[in-house]
Amino acid sequence: MPIPKILVLPGSTRAGSHNVKLAALAAKELTLLDVDVTRISLTDYPLPIYEADFDAREGPPANAVKLKQMIMAHHGVFIASPEYSASVTPMLKNAIDWVSRVRERGDPTYAAFKGRVFAISSASPGRAGGLRSLMALRQILELGCGALVIPEQVAIQRADYAFDEMDNIADTGTANLFRAQLERLVEMARLMVRGG
Numbered sequence: 106m107p108i109p110k111i112l113v114l115p116g117s118t119r120a121g122s123h124n125v126k127l128a129a130l131a132a133k134e135l136t137l138l139d140v141d142v143t144r145i146s147l148t149d150y151p152l153p154i155y156e157a158d159f160d161a162r163e164g165p166p167a168n169a170v171k172l173k174q175m176i177m178a179h180h181g182v183f184i185a186s187p188e189y190s191a192s193v194t195p196m197l198k199n200a201i202d203w204v205s206r207v208r209e210r211g212d213p214t215y216a217a218f219k220g221r222v223f224a225i226s227s228a229s230p231g232r233a234g235g236l237r238s239l240m241a242l243r244q245i246l247e248l249g250c251g252a253l254v255i256p257e258q259v260a261i262q263r264a265d266y267a268f269d270e271m272d273n274i275a276d277t278g279t280a281n282l283f284r285a286q287l288e289r290l291v292e293m294a295r296l297m298v299r300g301g
């Protein structure tokens with residue numbers, strides 16, 4: 106049976122980012138689950154702020170098409186989402202907005218968000234662990250883009266202290282929840298492989 110391909114994407118590009126760390130941990134754990142893992146950074150897909158007149162005039166930039174194709178080459182997508190002002194980062198939202206506008210020949214609307222499964226988690230130095238960014242991201246992906254997002258999610262609170270010296274999640278209960286989320290993502294991605 107073909108091996109599911111999982112894309113791992115942090116919503117931050119900051120040096121020392123907790124969510125880049127969480128994404129790296131997800132990639133490490135996913136590799137142990139016998140899937141093909143690709144980890145990317147939005148620094149490799151610089152995009153202007155979405156502007157409808159620009160889109161109407163010139164269409165989505167090459168990096169939006171490249172990112173859309175990268176997502177479409179995978180059966181599952183894990184997003185590590187930082188929280189800014191009780192929502193997602195502008196960089197992540199902008200990337201999703203642009204990708205949602207890309208329509209290549211024969212594509213249905215929101216092609217990048219269909220036929221694959223998404224999982225979302227967050228890390229924040231705050232006490233809520235970025236939970237509100239997950240609520241916003243779930244709304245954007247599910248209601249905005251028609252994506253399937255698994256219910257399992259983890260919000261890593263007090264992120265400055267939450268990782269040990271090996272960059273694993275220090276708290277055993279939280280680490281187990283995170284692993285269970287990734288297992289569920291893989292289980293669902295396997296169904297996507299069979300379906301398509």
Ligand SMILES: Cc1cc2nc3c(=O)[nH]c(=O)nc-3n(C[C@H](O)[C@H](O)[C@H](O)COP(=O)(O)O)c2cc1C
Pocket residue numbers: 117118119121122123124125187188189190191192228229230231232233234235
């Ligand atoms: C503009 C801005 C708004 C923020 N708003 C929140 C917030 O609403 N809730 C929260 O927990 N942290 C908030 N933070 C703190 C971020 O969670 C923190 O900077 C975190 O480290 C960002 O994620 P990263 O480490 O992956 O870059 C905010 C930070 C910035 C720069």
